[in-house]
Amino acid sequence: MQELKLTYPDDLALAVQTIPEELEAQIRLMAALKMFELGKLSSGKAAELAGMSRVAFLEACGRYHVPVFGYTGEEAIAELQQDLNTLEELFPSATAGENA
Numbered sequence: 001m002q003e004l005k006l007t008y009p010d011d012l013a014l015a016v017q018t019i020p021e022e023l024e025a026q027i028r029l030m031a032a033l034k035m036f037e038l039g040k041l042s043s044g045k046a047a048e049l050a051g052m053s054r055v056a057f058l059e060a061c062g063r064y065h066v067p068v069f070g071y072t073g074e075e076a077i078a079e080l081q082q083d084l085n086t087l088e089e090l091f092p093s094a095t096a097g098e099n100a
Contacts, residue, residue, distance in 0.1 A: 025051065029060060037066045 006027070013020045029050045036046035036057075047057035061068050071079070 032057065033060065033064055033066050036061070039070065043068070 008023075009015070013023045016023070016026060018026050029052075032041065032046040032050035035041040035049070036043060041049065043057060043061075044054050047054040050057055050060070052060070058068055060066075069076075
């Protein structure tokens, strides 16, 4: 494992409303979240950088509003529509009553 030395302002812990002992963990988590959000790291590698399990990292994604899936709104809608079309093809009798 490599080590990174980081210099920061003396009042940074106060500025981000944390205690100095928790500052390193916060910086690591924020870096991991941003790199994951940008697609630079997988969730597993981001969790490793943050020093937590993958499950805990994914929960942190939820707390910090970082999307876990890389879909735009339009892509998600298109995929859901495709899934609905497939269901209609597989089970036509299930949706036949809705169109009447």
